Amino acid sequence: MDKLSRAFGLRDPLIARISAGMPVYGTCAGLIMLSSEVLDAAQGQQTLGGLDVTVRRNAFGNQNDSFETDLETPELGLPPVHAIFIRAPVVTRVGTAVTTLATLSDGRVVAVEQGDLLGTAFHPEVTNDTRFHRRLLERIAAG
Secondary structure, X not given: OHHXXXXXXXXXXXXXXXXXXXXXXXXXXXXXXXXXXXXOOOOOOXXXXXXXXXXXXXXXXXXXXXXXEEEXXXXXXXXXXXXXXXXXXXXXXXXXXXXXEEEOOOOOEEEEEEOOEEEEOOOHHHOOOOHHHHHHHHHHHHO
C-alpha cells in the first residue's frame, strides 16, 4: 500500500488531506499506514501518519495464526465487537492524544482513535457489525 501510494503520486495528497482533518478509518494494514511509527517495518516502508501510535506488523504471526475474539468496546456499547484478526498488527505505544477503543484480554491495544482518525488491527468489514464504520460516517457528517 505504501509503495503504491508513492508510485501513483497519492502519498503527499493523502498526507495533506489527513493533516487538514479528513476523517479516515484504517483497518489492519490501514492502521499501519496511519501510524506514526512501525516496528518490524519492511525496508524503506513509510507511513502516512496522523495517529500518534507505534504499531508492530504481523504481531500475532503468519496467516495460520489468524484468530477471532469478542472485544469490549465501551465507546460503541453492547454487544462486544466480534473481531477477526488476519496477520494483524498491534499497537505497542499510544500517544497522549489517542484514545484506546479496544484491547485484547491481555491488555494489547487493537483499536484506537485520535480526532477524526480511527484505526483497528482487526477486520470489522468482514462481519455484520457496522459500528466502527458508523463512527467514521458520524465524523464525516459532523465535518
